[in-house]
Amino acid sequence: MSRPSLLALVLATAVTWPVSGHAASSPADVAAAALRNAPVWDGHNDVPEQLRERRQDILAGFDFADTMNTADPENGKGPMQTDLARLREGKVGAQFWSVYVSAMLNEQQAVQATMEQIDVMKRIIAAHPDEMMYATSSAEVEAARKAGKIASLIGMEGGHSIGSSLGVVRQMYELGARYLTLTHFKNTPWADSATDAPEHDGMTDFGKDLVREMQRIGMLVDLSHVSPKTMADALDVARAPVIFSHSGAQGVDGHPRNVPDAILDRIKANRGIVMVNFYPSYVSEDLRQWQASRLGEAARLKSLYPNAPETAEAGMESWISAHPKPVATVAQIADHVEYIAKRIGTDYIGLGGDFDGGSVGVEGMPDVSAYPALFTELARRGFAQDDLEKISSRNMMRVLKAAEAYAKAHAQDPAIESPTAF
The missing domain is CATH 1.10.287 (Helix Hairpins)
Known part of the structure; x- marks a missing residue:
């Protein structure tokens, strides 16, 4: 055998032997690498709700750097689940802050309260310029990440917040809202909720026009909380990707707040995203x-x-x-992710924890610091780093860019009009 051939044989044989000190990456290592490359972009956090309920939106004396001392036992409230220290520990790089207000308010009250919630969240962001950056676009999210700051976007939870007015939804977009959840736990005058008796057989003509107008201006249509018929009606008219900001899979947990298989299939066709929720009874x-x-x-x-x-x-x-x-567990959250991945693929999955809005009591996911535990569990189940990066933030970035591209292509389309109510 010639010397070059012998050398080639030795080299080929050598790569089959393990090298001391270079064991295969552990699930925790795979998760950590994914989160370094693509920090979490969470779809739903209710810090604004906590500020309203606990403090009536008064920020004097409020320390968002550390909220561990915010328990209020007399009113049955534990400490908040979100602060800057724990967001960093959780590898959160972008967050949709939910400007939820009670669906028990009448529509005019809800419009005012939503504006107040947008205001208080903007003030929180402005008060922490070294840690947070207000974002209204995919480009601004990318800029925040490059600056090492948490991109902070605003999402509206509940169609009651627009007072059944296309003019109001356009102005909420101007104020910074980048998604609208079409209902909350009650029906709106134009769409059925998942947790209310049906009134409209899905969406009315106004509701369908609202979806069209939201997509024309670049506001994401959020189908969490809506009935399956409302989901289907919205998808019938949608021409850009839609989102579920905080929902699981009905194939794992049959709660009506979760997404049926038939709608999962349509989300794939729509190129949208299901951001898996951590609310215990939707998980287990x-x-x-x-x-x-x-x-x-x-x-x-x-x-x-x-x-x-x-x-x-x-x-x-x-x-x-x-x-x-x-007790709901982090492994059961992973079950939802795995179910959706097997059904439609990893390109359509994100995370919407619903922290500070009800996701209390999941074993292994106590607060926003715990996302790495979920990614480690997913890596343990065989999810590759590339897939984990899609789930953490790349899928959401794709969806927002697609919504922006659609809006840009339709920027010259006339606004859809509807008569005022009074």
Whole structure:
């Protein structure tokens, strides 16, 4: 054998031997690399709601650097789940801040309250220029990342916030809102919610025009909280990608707030995104069933002992003792991600934690610091670094850029008009 051939054989054989000190990357290493390259872009965080409920939007004395001391036991509130220190620990690079206001407000009150919520979040961002950067576009998100700051975008949760007015939604866009969730837990006058009795068989003509107008101006259409028929009606008229800012898969947890398989398939065709939610009863089917059973048992005991509430209460304690409450887990969040990935691929998945808005009690996901734990679990299940980067932020960037491109292409289209209500 010639010397060159012998050398080639040695080299070829050598690569099959493990090299000491260079073991295969662990799941934690894969997750960490993905989050370095593509920090988390979360679809839904309710810090503005907490500021309104806890402080009436008064920021004097509020320390967003560390909110661990914000517990209010007298009012049943634990510490907030979000602050700058924990966002950094969680590798969050961009955040849609939800300017949610109660769906129990009338529409005119909701419009004012939403403007106040936009204002308070802008003031929080402005107060922390070294850590946060206000963003209204994909280019500004990219600029924030290059500057090492948390890109801070605004999303509106609930169609009641626009007062059934296309003029108002256009002005909310001018104020910085970059998505609108079409309903919350109640129907609007033009769209059915997932958690209310149907009134409109999905969306009215006004609702469909709203979707068209939102996409014309570049505002993302958010289908979390809406009924399956509303989802379908919106997708029928959508010409740009839509989002679910904080929803899971009904194939894993049957809660009506989650996305049915048929709609998942349409999200792939639409090139949209489902940002997986961490709300415990949307994550864990066992917990959802337990909650329903507990309500049923409470109603049964109340019916049996209407004149002896202490007996009903004791019976309820006995039932809970015999039926321990299930606990949602970070692994179950991963189940939703994995289910959607197997159904339609990793190109259509993001994360919408809903921290400070209800995602309390998931084992392994206590607050915004814990995203690396979820990515480590996904890596353990075989998700490649490239897929993890898509899920963390690249998919959301693609969707926003597509919405912007559609709006740019239709910038000369006339505004859709509707008559004023009063």
